């Protein structure tokens with residue numbers, strides 16, 4: 594089948610943590626993408642009405658519906674949607690199987706980007722298949738492989754969001770992170786292990802670039818990165834930009850693994866975050882080559898470590914006033 598140029602795009606989860614960046618980036622794509630529709634829940638339609646009004650003024654159409662309703666989803670697809678982007682949260686990952694089934698059954702949907710935007714869940718064959726946080730995403734990929742014929746999938750694999758990774762997990766600080774007001778750096782192991790990161794705005798850029806490169810993207814897991822740096826390099830940048838020495842707490846990987854097991858055993862939802870940080874610290878985001886070039890994105894199109902720390906010191910994603918040329922201070926983080 595010839596790759597398609599998306600003409601009607603439907604977004605699920607586009608009001609969420611990463612979805613807000615994706616939706617905004619899609620709306621501001623150059624050259625402009627054609628028709629963009631957001632499918633959102635009644636609760637988000639109410640609680641995020643200011644953001645939705647702003648997006649509508651930029652050309653977004655909004656359908657309010659229930660993601661779990663066959664009738665609602667089918668009606669949305671039947672508006673002639675050819676491309677679906679899902680950014681549903683972890684709690685909704687398994688619901689995508691039904692979204693995919695209905696996409697395959699529809700007349701118009703041909704391309705589906707499932708909610709990934711994170712760790713490479715098929716990074717290796719020995720450990721990746723067994724990691725707890727990977728399980729629902731692996732099921733979605735399996736369903737796609739075994740059931741979809743007409744609809745093609747693309748997975749946008751971004752690695753950790755640098756903006757979020759900088760903040761330690763409360764109660765599990767030793768898994769890594771930086772506390773700006775106390776100038777304390779928690780680094781895994783010796784701090785030398787490199788990690789491939791995406792700045793959240795760059796996640797939006799990579800999704801846009803994916804849609805602009807259907808031929809290169811169809812059927813692939815695209816590995817994209819803003820930059821690849823070690824925790825020690827992040828620390829050095831913080832020390833440079835704050836003009837002071839920081840206290841460094843180094844934690845051996847085995848101690849992080851013990852902490853991770855404790856959180857899972859206790860049923861603490863923060864266990865997922867510790868596991869992911871351990872995977873990233875073990876090299877789970879490193880590749881011989883990423884797919885940035887394939888999508889036409891050059892280093893100068895993306896944020897750097899210096900940009901990332903500058904933004905973090907100005908409040909980070911919780912006070913997002915920097916939007917990499919997209920206009921700032923407009924997103925509501927709820």
Ligand SMILES: NC(=O)c1ccc[n+]([C@@H]2O[C@H](COP(=O)([O-])OP(=O)(O)OC[C@H]3O[C@@H](n4cnc5c(N)ncnc54)[C@H](OP(=O)(O)O)[C@@H]3O)[C@@H](O)[C@H]2O)c1
Nearest residue numbers: 606608609610611633634637681682684685708711753754
């Ligand atoms: N790389 C990283 O560092 C990183 C960090 C966080 C997340 N991620 C990944 O990014 C993707 C999106 O995660 P997120 O944290 O951005 O999502 P989120 O904010 O938790 O949720 C996104 C949206 O999904 C929709 N949704 C509908 N039904 C849902 C359900 N049953 N459970 C959860 N969400 C539901 C909601 O949108 P409406 O109300 O508008 O329908 C919600 O706002 C996931 O695949 C996640 O693994 C990666």
